[in-house]
Amino acid sequence: MIIFAPKETDSSETRAALTPITIKRLVDIGLEVEVESGIGAGCDHSDIEYSESGAKIITDRGSSLSTADFIFRVRKPPVEEISILKEGAMHLSFLDPFNDSESLHAMASSGTTAVSLEMIPRTTLAQKMDALSSQANIAGYTAVIYSAEKLNKILPMMMTPAGTISPAKYFILGIGVAGLQAIATAKRLGARVTAFDVRQEALEQAESLGAKALRIDLGGDSSETGQVYAKELTPEQLDKQREEQAKVCEDSDVVITTAKVFGRKSPILVTKDVIERMKPGSMIIDLAAESGGNVEGTVLDQEVVTENGVSIVGIGNFEGRVARHSSQVFSANLGNFIEHFWDQEENSFKFNLDDEILSGCVLTHAGKIVHERFLEESTEE
Ligand code: NAD
Numbered sequence: 001m002i003i004f005a006p007k008e009t010d011s012s013e014t015r016a017a018l019t020p021i022t023i024k025r026l027v028d029i030g031l032e033v034e035v036e037s038g039i040g041a042g043c044d045h046s047d048i049e050y051s052e053s054g055a056k057i058i059t060d061r062g063s064s065l066s067t068a069d070f071i072f073r074v075r076k077p078p079v080e081e082i083s084i085l086k087e088g089a090m091h092l093s094f095l096d097p098f099n100d101s102e103s104l105h106a107m108a109s110s111g112t113t114a115v116s117l118e119m120i121p122r123t124t125l126a127q128k129m130d131a132l133s134s135q136a137n138i139a140g141y142t143a144v145i146y147s148a149e150k151l152n153k154i155l156p157m158m159m160t161p162a163g164t165i166s167p168a169k170y171f172i173l174g175i176g177v178a179g180l181q182a183i184a185t186a187k188r189l190g191a192r193v194t195a196f197d198v199r200q201e202a203l204e205q206a207e208s209l210g211a212k213a214l215r216i217d218l219g220g221d222s223s224e225t226g227q228v229y230a231k232e233l234t235p236e237q238l239d240k241q242r243e244e245q246a247k248v249c250e251d252s253d254v255v256i257t258t259a260k261v262f263g264r265k266s267p268i269l270v271t272k273d274v275i276e277r278m279k280p281g282s283m284i285i286d287l288a289a290e291s292g293g294n295v296e297g298t299v300l301d302q303e304v305v306t307e308n309g310v311s312i313v314g315i316g317n318f319e320g321r322v323a324r325h326s327s328q329v330f331s332a333n334l335g336n337f338i339e340h341f342w343d344q345e346e347n348s349f350k351f352n353l354d355d356e357i358l359s360g361c362v363l364t365h366a367g368k369i370v371h372e373r374f375l376e377e378s379t380e381e
Helices: 020-028 047-052 061-067 101-109 131-150 177-188 200-208 235-251 272-277 318-341 356-361 372-380
Strands: 002-005 032-036 056-058 070-072 090-093 113-116 158-160 163-165 169-173 192-196 254-257 283-286 303-305 311-313 362-365
Touching (some): 002 061, 020 318, 032 061, 056 061, 101 113, 131 254, 131 283, 131 311, 131 318, 169 177, 177 192, 177 200, 177 254, 192 200, 235 272
Parallel strands (some): 002 032, 002 070, 032 056, 090 113, 169 192, 169 254, 254 283, 283 311
Antiparallel strands (some): 158 163, 303 311
């Protein structure tokens, strides 16, 4: 059985879906691994390193795409590369399935078994395969480091003969994987951190990291969906939240927003009128930029400075700024996925759609859309 990892087609993507450490593990369990020449250029792994780990270096991308049994990528494939995949091949990558039904249908018609990394269940067993978490964790860290470099202040309190410098104030909105790492990193650098999430449990986690939790009574049941994700708030609850948060934003040097609602556009939490009241030189980093953004005025992949001197950072791929480590954990996630289902005696992948993990993340199989969340859409068309 052959795994092929092509170079990412998006030229701004620095991550690689496979790195040498994972390749060694996959070769050890009996798989053949092929990678496209130059795959590691953005994360500083040379072709030689790949070759030494046991991979075959490929220059004919099309041929490997059409013969491999498994394709590993970070981002979704260009649609024209879906039809050339070998029938029955398993394709693993982020697929953006809620916004891109064209790729989903193309995967179904080409007979591909499409695994959407966004849909890996949030269970203890699947944690080792959870690329959404491994990447969000790194994004949370990188966002704080980016702000620390750009801010016209230092982060820790300093008592000097020339007087006391007070710590920078951070406000973290959304305390999921990225938010928790942002809190931990800002605290380690000495900043004063306040944090908010609609989930009570998340507020307690923030407090355990030394942040001050902003508690807002939103009324009703505003917490979890039962699958660790947040519920979408009502318009009234969102208004209440924005009002209470505004005071913290005005007082903050850096606001980092990470609030996402799974499968939906992210809620706007920081509005223009609040930004107008923020201090010149302050910064908002919108980590939800790729899913619509939490901030009015975010432009994806750009940094915008408002008239009153507030920077709104919409960088969509913070984890790509530290591609060596983000590729390492991404690749490990995919390797763990294959290893988990690999039958070494039979030298085959144990495919079973009754399995909780596979039924959660396999969207298309044997010529059809098979995931219940996307079935309705497929029958409507
Ligand atoms: P996410 O990226 O979907 O959302 C980020 C955060 O935004 C969440 O904490 C969410 O509650 C919050 N949010 C949503 N709407 C908001 C609003 N209006 N205002 C403020 N905050 C809002 O979530 P995530 O980071 O991927 O993970 C969510 C939870 O799942 C976390 O508690 C995480 O620890 C847990 N998790 C569990 C597992 C596992 O059990 N295997 C794996 C990964 C994550």
